[in-house]
Amino acid sequence: MDPVSQLYNVFAAYQASLELLHKQLPMIAEVADTLASTVRRNGRIFIAGNGGSHSLGEHLCAELIGRLSYEARPVGAFVLQNCTPVTTALSNDYRFEIALARELDALARPGDVFLAISASGESRNLVEAALRANEMGLTTVCLVGRSVSPLGDGCHVRLATPSPEIVVVQQVHLVVVHLIWLALEQVLGAGEPAG
Template sequence: MNILRGHLPAILDIGEFVARRVQAGATVFLEGNGGSHSLVEHLGGELIGRLGSDAPPIGAVVLQNSPPVTSALSNDFGFENAMERELRALCRPGDVFIAVSGSGESANLIRAAEAANSLAVSTICLVGKRYSRLAMVSTRSICCSATSTVVAQQLHMVLMHSLRLAIEASLASVGTR
């Protein structure tokens, strides 16, 4: 588990940051493309479900999760703008946007992160490539320097479980939510 040792400070920092935002009433919005989208669906379910805990659910929304909405926005505004459009409709200042990308170079995720920044929504990314454009426009990032997309997705799953545990621990330490 060397991946965790190298990223533990960032995981704990992001976990505490997200917990503070959630305590203040923020919703956590998540997005990724392809396999990364499946990963954020998984994380969204864990934030809402709290893995069998009786703690209150954390408000989490996976963007681009409605095929008709995604299709309409992609058709009318272009795929590279569809995610940004949905984010602008749903996010409010103080919310959190978590983007996951193997490359960190997906135009739609970068545009969504830039839109989130303009709305005073905190942006967090997990990317497989150091110095990616997505990492550069995000408030906080974890770059795992993977050798391939497959490896990035495997590492992101471990990092996301660790991040969820860090959020849970931060919420529990103050006895709320």
């Protein structure tokens, strides 16, 4: 397949995924409401992902603590696996698959939110963390690539972006992250537009 044809195919996959996302807008607003009620109770949001999804989690964390479109109350948000010595120590002393769960044990409390991002929905460390978060009384939310996945099945709320193209899933997850934050700004009471 020539490069231009491949680009048209990927673009068509974006369009299809965005159409499916359009149907999930009420659920995205529900996630924003959940996050807002957590923030109002002084709860915290713990975000996790691997690779590009981890970077997307950092992006969301920056928006939650900073701002996107409007001045809003900063949100207590943390990205797990963001401290290399902790991640490597837990992976070495225990197992990589439970390192995130161990971080939640140390940092989270009932009423907080665990938000996992995974294009595959099969990352064992994220699945284990979601299970542990549920046991601890956290609300679990995930952004996944498939409607059915171990991670999606283990979370209270699943926002799925079904596509065989990982690049499409990751790009649409970026859109979801921005939509969550835009809705959250409104729910928390947006102030002046950001400069």
